[in-house]
Structures are given as structure tokens and as C-alpha cells.
Amino acid sequence: MIGTVSRTAEALLGQDRFLILTHRRPDGDTTGSAGALCLALRKLGKTAYTAPNHGVTRRYSSHIEPYYPPEDFAPGCIVAVDCAAPDMLPSEMAQYAERVDVVIDHHGSNPGFGRVNLVGGHYAACAEIICEVIEAMGVELDMDIARGIYVGASTDTGCFKFSNTTSNTHLVAAKCLDAGVDGGEINRALFETKSRARYEIERILFGSMAFYHEGKVAVALIRLEDRRRTGADWDDLDAIAGIPRQIEGVEVGLTFTELESGETKVSVRTTKEVDAAAICMQVGGGGHLRAAGATLPCASAEAIQRMLDATEKVYRGEA
Amino acid sequence: MIGTVSRTAEALLGQDRFLILTHRRPDGDTTGSAGALCLALRKLGKTAYTAPNHGVTRRYSSHIEPYYPPEDFAPGCIVAVDCAAPDMLPSEMAQYAERVDVVIDHHGSNPGFGRVNLVGGHYAACAEIICEVIEAMGVELDMDIARGIYVGASTDTGCFKFSNTTSNTHLVAAKCLDAGVDGGEINRALFETKSRARYEIERILFGSMAFYHEGKVAVALIRLEDRRRTGADWDDLDAIAGIPRQIEGVEVGLTFTELESGETKVSVRTTKEVDAAAICMQVGGGGHLRAAGATLPCASAEAIQRMLDATEKVYRGEA
Numbered sequence: 352m353i354g355t356v357s358r359t360a361e362a363l364l365g366q367d368r369f370l371i372l373t374h375r376r377p378d379g380d381t382t383g384s385a386g387a388l389c390l391a392l393r394k395l396g397k398t399a400y401t402a403p404n405h406g407v408t409r410r411y412s413s414h415i416e417p418y419y420p421p422e423d424f425a426p427g428c429i430v431a432v433d434c435a436a437p438d439m440l441p442s443e444m445a446q447y448a449e450r451v452d453v454v455i456d457h458h459g460s461n462p463g464f465g466r467v468n469l470v471g472g473h474y475a476a477c478a479e480i481i482c483e484v485i486e487a488m489g490v491e492l493d494m495d496i497a498r499g500i501y502v503g504a505s506t507d508t509g510c511f512k513f514s515n516t517t518s519n520t521h522l523v524a525a526k527c528l529d530a531g532v533d534g535g536e537i538n539r540a541l542f543e544t545k546s547r548a549r550y551e552i553e554r555i556l557f558g559s560m561a562f563y564h565e566g567k568v569a570v571a572l573i574r575l576e577d578r579r580r581t582g583a584d585w586d587d588l589d590a591i592a593g594i595p596r597q598i599e600g601v602e603v604g605l606t607f608t609e610l611e612s613g614e615t616k617v618s619v620r621t622t623k624e625v626d627a628a629a630i631c632m633q634v635g636g637g638g639h640l641r642a643a644g645a646t647l648p649c650a651s652a653e654a655i656q657r658m659l660d661a662t663e664k665v666y667r668g669e670a
Numbered sequence: 671m672i673g674t675v676s677r678t679a680e681a682l683l684g685q686d687r688f689l690i691l692t693h694r695r696p697d698g699d700t701t702g703s704a705g706a707l708c709l710a711l712r713k714l715g716k717t718a719y720t721a722p723n724h725g726v727t728r729r730y731s732s733h734i735e736p737y738y739p740p741e742d743f744a745p746g747c748i749v750a751v752d753c754a755a756p757d758m759l760p761s762e763m764a765q766y767a768e769r770v771d772v773v774i775d776h777h778g779s780n781p782g783f784g785r786v787n788l789v790g791g792h793y794a795a796c797a798e799i800i801c802e803v804i805e806a807m808g809v810e811l812d813m814d815i816a817r818g819i820y821v822g823a824s825t826d827t828g829c830f831k832f833s834n835t836t837s838n839t840h841l842v843a844a845k846c847l848d849a850g851v852d853g854g855e856i857n858r859a860l861f862e863t864k865s866r867a868r869y870e871i872e873r874i875l876f877g878s879m880a881f882y883h884e885g886k887v888a889v890a891l892i893r894l895e896d897r898r899r900t901g902a903d904w905d906d907l908d909a910i911a912g913i914p915r916q917i918e919g920v921e922v923g924l925t926f927t928e929l930e931s932g933e934t935k936v937s938v939r940t941t942k943e944v945d946a947a948a949i950c951m952q953v954g955g956g957g958h959l960r961a962a963g964a965t966l967p968c969a970s971a972e973a974i975q976r977m978l979d980a981t982e983k984v985y986r987g988e989a
Contacts, residue, residue: 511830512829512830512853515854516854517847518844524837525837526837528835534833535831539833543912543916546918547917547918549918550916553876557869557876560873597862597864598864598869599865600866
């Protein structure tokens with residue numbers, strides 16, 4: 352069933368004993384959406400929990416960890432938020448993949464794997480849709496609910512900076528601030544604080560960056576020993592691939608990360624002049640027009656050479 | 671006279687031949703506000719220009735440069751936007767300081783140096799007030815007007831990230847996006863693009879950073895030869911002082927810049943634990959609680975030692 356906001360709100364109002372699922376490698380939108388919905392359902396007197404997600408990092412754990420269920424909890428209604436497909440659920444939630452009751456999501460590609468599916472592909476964040484559902488259930492945004500919504504909207508738009516931000520994103524943010532959310536404090540923690548490991552990684556990235564094709568192509572390398580020495584985890588490496596492209600004149604940023612397996616991961620970020628996916632498809636990877644990636648079965652030196660060749664081919668119009 | 675939005679709109683509607691003044695070292699709020707107001711007045715059939723501001727950088731010049739007046743222009747009504755005091759006007763506008771008709775500003779400290787003064791100290795950006803004035807004059811926001819307003823609101827709030835952002839800031843941004851502004855493209859240029867010189871300066875800053883007091887104090891140094899070699903101008907150095915404080919655990923970021931005069935400039939940024947002004951006042955500087963600065967009449971090595979001593983005193987409660 353294709354859900355409208357009001358139908359979805361009605362479906363939720365008719366149920367109890369909720370378990371809310373988040374996607375793997377959880378970000379601020381899936382955790383913020385889950386936490387906000389959980390609190391809103393509880394405010395209606397319902398029993399609601401968020402499913403344990405072992406991949407959650409310290410940055411977003413406060414949205415879901417306090418609401419993990421007791422071991423013997425038997426859910427009556429399963430809701431998935433910000434999950435584009437069943438295989439986006441972490442392994443510990445796979446048992447629920449076939450029995451999701453309500454899907455609330457903003458990925459246009461969502462096949463609608465729930466019984467009720469509220470999918471709004473034009474929303475920047477799932478949290479914006481959650482906000483509408485909460486209001487349609489008659490729950491007023493309080494500061495704790497609004498915090499989850501704000502974090503979802505803010506993180507999925509790079510703090511309202513990216514082109515996916517719509518006027519609705521700003522209207523939702525305005526509501527959250529009116530509900531008492533301290534946006535400045537949240538954003539300082541999310542966007543303005545680097546862990547010491549992250550700082551060390553950026554220092555290495557800046558130091559290692561090399562330029563090709565008259566400065567149009569920037570190459571950065573994070574060695575395995577760099578990660579070991581700095582203790583950087585994937586949280587620390589988040590969005591690091593965007594850095595080379597930020598430099599004026601750079602059209603293609605290639606960020607290489609050596610993996611424990613001996614393989615080399617590459618993240619490609621481009622400006623509108625160059626097709627990132629076309630570069631990555633030559634080495635078995637893929638992705639979007641401006642953001643793509645691949646994992647190459649070779650050491651970093653060879654990976655760099657192969658990716659420079661692949662980039663060259665796209666520039667020459669041969670790929 | 672203390673202006674309300676409607677009185678100010680009325681005062682403007684009764685005048686013609688406008689010259690709009692911006693402040694020295696112009697930022698996105700003063701230029702965006704000036705450009706938006708100029709276009710709105712022209713839309714009403716009036717003659718309006720923005721006063722030439724020689725300090726404008728390439729980043730913001732498109733808001734005012736196209737609207738510079740012909741040489742023989744004799745203004746009938748002078749409006750100052752985002753100017754906290756007459757001495758904030760650049761020298762080339764000093765001739766108008768005593769004859770400002772309308773002041774529109776968001777600095778609470780503004781003494782009201784115009785005949786009509788619309789000062790809203792609780793607004794994050796002057797552009798938010800300009801938006802209200804434009805609407806009160808009966809002018810609909812078109813894309814070009816909205817672009818100036820959006821840039822003003824966005825730049826003065828760190829792209830809606832800082833704690834000065836209010837729900838009104840978001841509502842204004844929503845209106846601008848609805849008017850067709852490409853926020854993603856604007857923000858990419860303003861916040862996501864580093865000049866090659868800026869990149870080189872950051873590389874040096876990252877490489878030179880040293881930590882004291884168990885990582886609570888971070889010291890970074892930009893040498894005169896670094897600026898010469900990279901060709902970095904003040905635009906490239908903008909907000910660089912905020913970088914050391916971004917590192918987790920750092921409570922005091924001290925950024926030193928060697929000046930041509932042989933003196934050394936220091937910018938101090940602190941978290942809420944430490945009073946930045948108290949550090950700087952010991953060496954003849956000053957500023958705010960979390961952002962202060964000073965110029966020391968000595969070479970950088972001595973300046974670093976003196977500032978570390980001053981910081982130590984604040985930690986020990988002796989200053």
C-alpha cells in the first residue's frame with residue numbers, strides 16, 4: 352500500500368509495541384528519525400523501542416541506544432526509517448526484513464518493502480517526513496523529538512549547504528529551533544569538531560596530496576600505517592573524500608585508502624565537468640555522476656596509476 | 671528616529687536617487703543586503719546605486735560592483751546597511767558619514783547614526799531585516815533579490831550552522847529557495863571551495879600545529895614567507911583562526927600570523943571553558959569571550975612564548 356502522511360499516521364495510531372529499524376552504517380538521518388519517532392509514539396502512551404544497531408558510532412548513538420528493547424520484547428509493529436531496501440538493514444535486523452509493517456523513507460528507489468510505504472523521493476531527509484507523520488499523529492514537537500529531526504535534516508544536507516536542501520528542509524529546521532533545539536551546539540559537535548585522529552588523518556591527506564593535469568586532478572592517499580598509527584576509525588574517515596575536490600581548479604578528487612586485505616579503495620569526487628561513475632566503471636566500480644568509488648585488487652601505487660589512466664580516458668572522451 | 675519595518679519602508683518609498691553604503695572589509699551580509707535593496711528599489715522604478723567599496727573581494731563583488739554609480743551621481747537618499755557605526759564605513763565613504771538618512775542594521779550596539787534607524791539586534795543577519803523591508807515596500811522577491819538575501823543570511827551564520835541562527839533565518843532561507851535561488855551552488859562557492867593558496871596555507875597550518883597542556887592548547891603559525899610563497903591574501907586567510915579549536919580536546923587555539931611590519935598578529939579562539947579576551951588583554955589586545963586577538967610588537971617566536979604564558983595565567987586563575 353502506498354502511504355500518504357495521514358494514512359501512515361493512522362496506521363501507526365492503530366498499532367502498539369513498536370520496533371523501529373535503522374539502516375546499516377547508520378547516519379544522523381536514520382538514527383535521528385528513529386529516535387524522534389520512538390519518542391513521539393511513547394508520548395502517545397505506546398510502547399516503542401529502536402532496534403539495536405551495532406554499527407552506530409558515538410556521534411549518533413544517543414538517538415537510539417537509550418531506547419533499545421528488553422531481550423524478551425516481541426514487536427507488534429515493525430517500522431523501518433531511512434532504509435532504501437531490505438538489504439540495507441544490518442545483519443542483526445535481517446530477521447525482520449520480510450515482516451516490516453511500515454516503511455518511511457526518502458530514497459526514490461525504495462521498492463516499498465513494507466505493508467504501508469511512505470516514500471517521498473523529493474525530501475532531502477527522511478526526518479522531514481517523520482516530522483510530518485508526528486504532527487499528523489497529533490504529537491507536538493518537544494525539544495527531544497525535535498533534536499532527532501534536526502539532526503536528520505542537518506546531517507543529510509551538510510548543515511543545509513548541499514543542493515538537496517529545499518525550502519521544506521528550512522521550514523522543518525525552523526520548527527525544531529522554535530521547539531528549543533540548540534542548533535549551534537549540535538552543529539558544533541557534528542560539523543566543527545575533529546577528533547585528534549581525524550586531524551592527524553587530514554594532516555597526512557594535506558601533506559600527501561599531489562596534483563596532475565594542470566591541477567585538475569588531485570590525488571590523496573591514506574596508508575594502512577597512517578590509520579594504524581592515528582587510530583582512525585571509519586567515523587574519522589567520514590566524508591574525507593570530499594576534501595581534494597574543494598580546492599579551486601580541481602575537477603577530479605581521487606582519495607585512496609589502503610585496506611587490511613591488501614586491496615585499495617578509491618573514492619572519486621568530481622565537479623560537474625567530469626563523470627565520476629564513468630571513471631570508476633572502468634575498474635569495476637560505480638556510483639553517481641559526481642560521487643563514485645571502487646575497490647581495486649592491488650596495492651596503492653598501482654591503484655593510483657590505474658585510476659589516473661581511467662581519469663585520462665574520460666578526459667579524452669574514450670570512456 | 672527609531673524605525674519600524676513599516677516606517678522604514680515608507681521612508682524609502684518617499685525618496686529617490688539612492689546610494690547604499692556598505693561597511694569596510696565587506697562581507698556577504700553587507701554586500702548581499704546592499705545588492706538586494708538596490709535591486710528592489712530599482713524594481714519600484716527608482717534610481718539606486720551601491721557605493722563603490724574598494725575593499726570588496728572577488729567573493730562578494732557581484733553583489734555591488736554592477737551597481738556602482740556614474741561619477742556625477744548626486745544622491746538624494748543615503749542608506750547604510752549592516753554598518754554598526756559611522757567609523758565602520760570605508761574611507762572612500764567617510765564623506766557620507768554625517769548625512770546618512772536610513773540605517774538598517776542588526777548590530778545591537780549601533781548608536782543609530784541615521785535620521786531613520788532600523789536596528790534589530792536579535793537578527794542573525796542584516797539581510798533578514800532587508801527581506802522584511804523589501805516585502806513591506808510591496809516588492810516580491812525575485813531570484814536576483816533573493817540571492818543577495820540568501821548570501822547575507824548564509825554567510826553571517828556559517829551556512830545556518832552557528833548558534834546565532836534563528837527560526838527566522840531559516841524562514842528567510844526558505845523564501846529565497848522558493849524564489850529560485852540555487853543554494854547548493856552558492857554554498858559550494860562560498861563554503862566548499864578553497865583557493866590553491868588557501869589550500870597551501872592550510873597545509874602549512876596543519877603541518878606546523880603544535881600542542882601544549884595535554885592537548886588543550888594548539889598553536890599554529892603562518893610565516894611571512896608562507897604568505898609570500900603561496901600568494902595568500904586576506905580572503906585566503908579568512909576564518910583560518912577557527913581551525914585549531916576544531917580539534918577535539920583543544921580549548922584554546924592560538925593562530926599566529928607574521929606581519930610585514932615585523933610584528934606578529936595572534937587570533938585566539940576558545941571553547942566555553944576559557945576566556946579568550948582575558949588572554950589577549952594581558953598583551954594589550956582584546957575581544958570577546960571566545961574570540962579575541964592582539965598584535966604583538968615582536969617576532970613570532972617571542973610572541974608564541976608570551977601568548978603561552980598569558981594562556982597559562984588564565985588557566986591558573988591569575989588573569
